[in-house]
Each structure stands twice: as C-alpha cells, then as structure tokens.
Amino acid sequence: MRPMSRRAGRGSVVGKLAHRIAAAALALVLFIPGSANVRFSDAAFAADVPAAGQTDDDEVIDTAQTPACPRPTRIEPTAWRLESDENVNAMRAATARTLSRVEAHVSGVSGDIHGFRAGQDYGLIYARDSATIAPAAQYLYDLKYLTSSVDEFLQLQYDGDTDDPEDALWRSPGKLGAISGTVGASEPHAAKMLVVSDEETSLITMAYVAYRAGAGPRWLQGAQGGRTRIERLNLAMDWLFKDRFDTGLGLIKRGHTTDWGDVEVGQGNTSGSFTRTPKDWTASIFDQAWAYKALVQLAEMNRAVDRPDLAEKQLGRARALRQATVERLWQPARGHFRTHIHVPAVRHDFDEDAIISVANALAVYSGITEPSERAPIFKALEQSRVAAKASKPGLTLYPTYPSGFFDYPQMQPGRYQNGAVWDWWGGMQISAQFSTGFSALAREHLGLVAADWARAGGEIYEWQEPASRKNGGSPAYAGAASTMTEAIVRGLYGVEVDPSGFSVAARLGDQSGGIHANHPPTGCWLDYWHTYAGDRIALEWDTNHTKAGRVKVLLPPSVKVTAALLDNRPVKLASETLGEDTYAVLDRPAPVGKHRLELRLTSTGAGE
Numbered sequence: 001m002r003p004m005s006r007r008a009g010r011g012s013v014v015g016k017l018a019h020r021i022a023a024a025a026l027a028l029v030l031f032i033p034g035s036a037n038v039r040f041s042d043a044a045f046a047a048d049v050p051a052a053g054q055t056d057d058d059e060v061i062d063t064a065q066t067p068a069c070p071r072p073t074r075i076e077p078t079a080w081r082l083e084s085d086e087n088v089n090a091m092r093a094a095t096a097r098t099l100s101r102v103e104a105h106v107s108g109v110s111g112d113i114h115g116f117r118a119g120q121d122y123g124l125i126y127a128r129d130s131a132t133i134a135p136a137a138q139y140l141y142d143l144k145y146l147t148s149s150v151d152e153f154l155q156l157q158y159d160g161d162t163d164d165p166e167d168a169l170w171r172s173p174g175k176l177g178a179i180s181g182t183v184g185a186s187e188p189h190a191a192k193m194l195v196v197s198d199e200e201t202s203l204i205t206m207a208y209v210a211y212r213a214g215a216g217p218r219w220l221q222g223a224q225g226g227r228t229r230i231e232r233l234n235l236a237m238d239w240l241f242k243d244r245f246d247t248g249l250g251l252i253k254r255g256h257t258t259d260w261g262d263v264e265v266g267q268g269n270t271s272g273s274f275t276r277t278p279k280d281w282t283a284s285i286f287d288q289a290w291a292y293k294a295l296v297q298l299a300e301m302n303r304a305v306d307r308p309d310l311a312e313k314q315l316g317r318a319r320a321l322r323q324a325t326v327e328r329l330w331q332p333a334r335g336h337f338r339t340h341i342h343v344p345a346v347r348h349d350f351d352e353d354a355i356i357s358v359a360n361a362l363a364v365y366s367g368i369t370e371p372s373e374r375a376p377i378f379k380a381l382e383q384s385r386v387a388a389k390a391s392k393p394g395l396t397l398y399p400t401y402p403s404g405f406f407d408y409p410q411m412q413p414g415r416y417q418n419g420a421v422w423d424w425w426g427g428m429q430i431s432a433q434f435s436t437g438f439s440a441l442a443r444e445h446l447g448l449v450a451a452d453w454a455r456a457g458g459e460i461y462e463w464q465e466p467a468s469r470k471n472g473g474s475p476a477y478a479g480a481a482s483t484m485t486e487a488i489v490r491g492l493y494g495v496e497v498d499p500s501g502f503s504v505a506a507r508l509g510d511q512s513g514g515i516h517a518n519h520p521p522t523g524c525w526l527d528y529w530h531t532y533a534g535d536r537i538a539l540e541w542d543t544n545h546t547k548a549g550r551v552k553v554l555l556p557p558s559v560k561v562t563a564a565l566l567d568n569r570p571v572k573l574a575s576e577t578l579g580e581d582t583y584a585v586l587d588r589p590a591p592v593g594k595h596r597l598e599l600r601l602t603s604t605g606a607g608e
Contacts, residue, residue, distance in 0.1 A: 068214065068499035069524035069544045076525070078139045080488060082513035087450035088492075091484060094458040098481040099140065108152040109166060109188045110224065114142075115149035117184070119462055119474030125149055125184040129479045131202035132424065134209040136485035139497075143521040146210035147219065152183040153203050154224045154232045156190040166190070166225060172274045177232075177239030179203050195255035195264045195272030197244040197287050200236040201294035207233055208297035212498050214521035217304040230305050237298055237314065240291065246343055250324030251283035252291050258397060259339045259359045260286040261417035263408045284340035286359035288325040292318050293366035322368050335376030336360050339397060350402060356384040357397040358422070361429035364436055374436050374579065381429065382441070388419065390466035392448040394426025395419065415472065420463040423449060427483025434491035437579015439507045439554055446487060489517060494552075497524050502549035504590070505583070506530045506539055510556040532556070537599045541590070548589035553599060555582050563600040573599070 082088045102117040104125055116137070118129040130149055137145055156166050158174035167174060172192040180190035181199045192199060207229065211220055220230040227235075246253045255278030256265045262272040265280065272278075295318035302311035329337045331353060339357040360377045363369050369377065384398035400419035403412055410416035426449060433442035452469070453460065460480050462473025489495050494505025497519040506528065514529035528541040530553075539553055555561070561584045564573050574585040584599055 068522035069546060071523040072525065072544065075520070076516055076518060078489065078516060078518045080493060080513065080515040082492075082508070083511060085447070085450070085511070085513075087454045088446065088488070090454060090458060091450055091488065094453055094460055095136075095481040095485050097458065098460045098476045099137075099478060101476040102478045104184050106184045106186075108155070108183060109169070110151045110155035111148070113148050113152050113184055114144045115184065116145075116478045118478060120476035121474035123185075124182040125152075126182050127153060127179065127199045127202040127206065128181070128196075131205040131209075132428070132479045133482040134206050136482040136489065138209060138213040138521055139485070139489055139517055139519055141520060143210070143214050146206070146213055146521065147215050149183060150203065150207045150210055150229075151224055153179055153206075154229055156180045156183065156188070157225070157232050157236065158190070159225070159227075173277070175239060175243055177235035177237075178243070179236050179239075191274040193262055193272045193274065194276065195257060195278050196260075196262055197240065197252050197254040198260070198290045200240045201287075201290045203236060204233055204294040204298050205290075208294075208301060211301055211304070213519070214499055216499070220301055220305050230301060230307070233298060233301065234310055234314075237295065237317075241317065246281075246283060249283055249328055249341070249343065250320060251328060251341075252287040252321070253281045253283050253343050254278070254287055256280040256282050256342070257284075258401070258417050259284040259357045260362075261396075263406055263411055263417055265406060280346075281343040282340035283328070283343055284359065285325070285329050285337040285357065285363055288321055288329065289359060289363040289366040289368045292321050292325070292368040295321065296367065325363075325368060326370075330373065334380070335373075336380040337363060337377075355397050355399060355401075356380050358395060358425045358429065361393075361425065361432055365428045365432040371436075371579075374438070378433060378438055378441060388414075388466045390421045391469055392421060392423070392426060392452050392464075393429045393445040394422045394424070394449075395466060396422055396425070396463075410472075414465050414467065416463060419466065420472065421466050422463045423460065423480035424462075424477065424483055427480065427485075427487045430487040431483070431491045434487065434494070434507055437577075437581040439509065439581050440557075442487070442491060443507075443509075446484075446492065449484060489515065493517070493528075494554075495526060495528075497526055497545070498522065499524075499547075501547040502526050502543055502545050502590070504528060504539070504541060504549065504551045505554070506552070507554040507581075508532065509554050535601050537601065539597045539599075540595070541597075542594040543592055545592050548591060550586070551590040551597065552576065552583040552585040553597070555584055555599075555601070558604050559601045560604050561599050562602050565596075565598045567595055571597075 079092055099116065101120055104115045104117050106113050115125040115130060116133050117123060118126050134146055156169065158167055158170060158176060158178040160176045169188060170190040172194060178192055179200045181193045182191060221228050224232060244252050257263055264272050264278060295314045299311040299314040302314065328341060331338060336356050337360050338353050339355045361381060364374050364377060385393060385395050388395055388398045396417055397419055400413035406418065411418045413419055430442045430445050456471060459475050460477050461471035461475055462477040464471050492507055493515040494507050495515060495517045496503040497517055499522055508530045510532050512531050517526045524545045526543040528539060531538040537553060561573055564571050572587050574587045576583040576585050586597065
C-alpha cells in the first residue's frame with residue numbers, strides 16, 4: 001500500500017490548517033491586558049495564561065503549577081475549516097462575536113466573577129445558561145471563566161445558619177442547599193426561580209466541566225463560604241431530592257410550564273416568580289434528563305475526592321430516576337417521551353401526550369435513554385420539525401399548546417417556549433446525534449443551522465418562529481453560540497482535550513477539513529487534518545499533550561478498510577458500530593506529537 005504524499009514539517013497538519021483557517025477567519029486583533037507583546041487573530045477566541053483562582057478564604061488553587069501540557073509561547077485560538085462549506089466555517093466568527101459581546105466581568109460576594117450573560121438583552125449570569133455554555137467555553141477561555149461563576153453560586157448557597165451574611169441576601173424563601181438562579185447583579189443577591197427545578201443540577205454541571213477542564217479534585221476540596229465545594233454540590237442535590245422529588249412517582253417535579261421553560265400556566269403575563277411557590281406541579285422529561293446527567297457527574301466528582309459512599313448514593317439516585325423515567329414518561333408506541341405528567345393527574349381537552357418536545361433530544365444528550373430509544377426519538381423530532389415547517393432543528397415542541405393556554409403574551413403557538421425554534425437546544429440535539437451514531441442526520445442539521453446563521457448575517461438570535469423564520473428574543477444569544485460550537489468541536493470533529501489526555505473521533509466522512517483545538521485551562525492544543533480521497537482517508541494530527549489519546553475515524557457509507565498505516569507502518573484497526581455509524585478505531589493509545597494514520601478503503605457493494 002503506497003501512502004499518499006505527506007507534507008513536510010509541521011505544515012503537514014498545522015500549516016495547512018492555519019493557512020486555510022486564516023484565509024476565512026475574521027481579521028480582528030486583540031491585545032489582552034497582562035499578556036504584553038502577545039496578539040491574537042480573533043478577539044473572543046483568544047485566551048491568556050490562566051491565572052490562579054482564589055477562594056473566599058484566600059486559599060490559592062493554582063492549576064498552572066502543574067500544567068497538563070507545555071505552555072505554548074504563542075496561543076493560536078480554536079478554529080476549524082471544512083472544505084466546500086463556508087457556512088460552517090463562518091460559524092466560528094459568529095460565535096466569537098457573540099461571546100465577546102456577552103462577557104461578564106463583575107464583582108461578587110466571592111470576589112471577581114468572569115462569566116457570560118445569557119444574551120445581549122440579559123443583564124445577569126444564569127446557572128442554566130452557564131451550564132450549556134461551559135462545554136464550549138473551555139476551548140475558548142481561561143479556567144477562571146469556568147470556576148469563578150461556580151464559586152459565586154456556591155458562596156450564595158442557602159446555609160440556614162444564624163446571622164449568615166449570604167443568607168441575608170436571599171430574596172426567595174431559602175432552604176438548606178438551595179441555589180440562586182442568577183448571579184452577577186450590581187448589588188449581589190440570591191433569587192431562585194421557584195417554578196423550575198434545574199438550577200441546582202445546572203450548577204453541578206458547571207462545576208463538573210470546570211473540574212474536568214483543569215480545576216481538578218483540589219478545587220473541589222477547597223473551601224467556599226466555610227464549606228468545601230464538593231460538600232456544597234452534594235447539598236445542592238440533596239435540596240432537589242428533599243424539595244422537588246415526588247416519592248410516589250419517583251420523579252423530579254416542577255411548576256406547570258412546558259417542559260423546560262419558566263412561564264407558568266395561569267399565572268399572569270410574567271414568567272415564573274422568585275417568591276411564590278407553584279400551585280400546580282408536573283414531572284417533565286427535561287428535569288429527569290438534566291438531573292440524571294448531574295447525578296452521574298456528581299458521582300464522578302465524589303469519587304475524585306475519595307468519597308465512594310457519596311458517589312454510590314448519587315448513582316443510586318440516578319439508576320432509580322432512569323427507571324422511573326422509563327416507566328412513567330416513555331411512550332413506546334409513539335417513540336418519544338411525554339413532555340410531562342401532572343402531579344396530581346390533570347385531564348386536558350387535547351392530547352398532551354402527542355406533543356413532541358425538544359427535551360427528548362436532551363434525554364439522549366444526557367445519557368438517560370437506552371440505545372433502542374434513540375432512533376425513534378430522532379425520527380419523531382425530525383417528523384415534528386418537518387410538520388411545523390421549521391428550517392432547522394431545535395423545535396421546542398410540536399404540536400403546540402393552544403392559543404390562550406398561557407397568559408404570557410409571547411406564548412402564542414409557534415412563539416417563544418411554545419413551539420419556536422431554539423438553536424440553544426438544537427445544538428445539543430446535534431451533539432447527541434453525533435455522539436450516539438447518527439452523524440448523517442447531525443451533519444444535515446448542522447448545515448441547516450449554518451445556512452440560517454448566514455442568512456442572518458452571522459447574528460445569533462434567541463429563538464425563531466418556525467414557518468416565517470422571523471427571529472425573536474435577544475441577539476448575541478450565548479447558549480446558542482456555545483451549544484453549536486460544542487456540536488462542531490466535540491460533535492463533527494470529535495475532539496476532547498483535558499488533563500488526562502486527548503480524544504479524536506473524526507466524523508467528517510467523505511469531506512476534508514481540520515481543526516485547531518486550543519484548551520486554555522490546560523495549555524494543551526490538538527491539530528488534525530482529515531483528507532478524503534475516494535479510496536483513502538488520511539488523518540494527520542499533532543498535539544503538545546504529554547499523555548496518549550484515542551483516535552477513531554468515521555467511515556463513509558458502504559465502505560470498509562482493507563489496510564492501514566500509522567506513520568508509514570502497517571497497523572491493525574478495530575471496527576466499532578454505534579447507531580448508524582461505523583468507525584475504524586486505532587487499537588492502541590494514540591501517540592502524542594505529530595503522526596499520520598492512513599486508511600485504504602474499498603466499496604462493500606450493494607447489500608453487503
């Protein structure tokens with residue numbers, strides 16, 4: 001097998017990638033305070049060396065003392081290039097502009113907060129939004145953008161102690177372990193949106209991303225407001241199971257909204273209250289999925305700090321929640337989960353169980369689904385998208401709730417949380433499709449979103465009316481920018497970088513393209529370029545990581561690998577089938593540094 005010609009020097013990966021990206025990238029230059037004589041090519045993707053985080057007890061958590069990778073002298077921001085797809089390429093600049101417009105740098109009770117407002121029209125940092133921003137932000141920003149908001153939420157956690165200064169800042173009824181829904185106000189305070197039940201679980205996800213990105217076990221064991229962070233995270237989950245767990249159903253409950261929203265039925269023309277407990281309760285697929293994900297993450301963090309007892313407690317809760325979710329919410333004949341059930345039962349004059357909500361995609365994303373449930377879910381979501389005439393994924397629900405069901409003016413059918421399209425959730429739907437073996441559908445959906453962003457001149461809006469494609473809500477919507485970036489970096493390109501190593505699951509198939517993934521919290525970077533040449537695929541990678549990784553390549557349809565070379569030497573590959581996808585998997589740890597894997601392909605023929 002004669003290898004395809006290899007480019008000389010570091011240009012075999014980085015050079016070609018950098019050249020092609022530079023040609024399409026936004027010509028912006030940023031000077032970052034504290035990093036003299038360093039300039040970067042794109043404002044929101046540039047990141048200086050992470051500074052030491054400082055707790056309220058002046059305990060320094062300095063991850064830079066033991067970096068996972070040698071720090072580069074010049075930082076190249078995360079960027080990607082997909083041949084013959086300028087719309088996807090342009091999403092990089094759109095994300096950069098969006099996140100730069102909503103960066104938040106404010107003072108809080110825990111110290112300086114670095115985070116992201118939900119959108120241009122929002123003034124606060126929200127726990128739910130931040131949890132969905134964090135997975136992408138770790139490839140764009142320093143560690144403090146992942147940890148400092150968590151620290152503020154934890155500092156404001158309700159403790160119930162006499163004369164507790166942070167408890168005095170609560171504007172909502174407080175119970176031990178409860179978390180504020182927002183931080184970052186000019187006058188610090190705590191306020192819980194009482195109609196929802198995902199603020200604690202969102203905070204746990206925020207903390208998990210920070211822990212995995214480089215903060216590590218030491219940060220979890222550090223003090224925040226007189227308790228360790230891991231203790232506070234466990235208290236937050238305990239609040240959820242004490243205050244929002246229905247023992248009869250075995251499910252998490254919330255007020256009567258749609259499935260994830262904050263607009264309560266029959267409560268006037270405002271969204272949920274900070275002071276009034278809901279009158280009517282439901283158990284939604286959204287909350288079960290979000291809680292399941294947080295329970296599994298919290299268990300891992302407990303193991304990391306040598307608390308196997310607490311880890312098993314959270315995993316036990318997760319197993320029971322999954323079982324109850326299947327029993328109460330899954331509809332096998334319809335192929336999707338119920339949006340919610342009422343606590344106690346309520347009968348409507350329409351078939352509420354026929355509503356297909358986007359939280360079904362969140363269920364796949366969270367890991368709460370069984371493999372057999374995923375294909376029916378994605379089929380149901382696609383059928384609802386087509387029926388609603390939506391131009392892209394992320395349709396909140398279909399059929400919609402009837403006109404007048406909600407008092408809130410924006411909740412007419414096809415608008416806001418009642419049947420509008422949200423890229424925020426669409427990005428997680430695409431990520432779920434990539435990660436569970438439905439890459440063809442994910443790639444199609446990513447293309448639809450990219451085309452819509454191009455139509456809007458790169459502006460990223462909060463939501464869109466499905467049939468008219470009229471955009472609504474806030475511009476520069478950070479959640480949408482971030483979940484779509486996650487769908488590209490971790491979905492399409494299949495890149496994951498953290499202190500433990502790196503992973504590549506190249507899902508470009510019959511396209512050529514590449515990525516430079518910079519991970520500011522660790523100082524690690526990974527480049528790869530994927531070349532498709534009909535009968536062959538070459539994957540060239542380079543990384544400064546010091547620990548080996550994992551590499552696999554998605555095969556185009558109806559082909560198989562007949563031979564493979566790693567650095568011009570024959571190598572065996574394993575085959576992996578996931579959903580509708582088949583991968584060629586390097587059967588050994590992927591070496592660090594610069595390497596090249598070449599696959600020789602042949603057609604399997606019809607029906608083979």
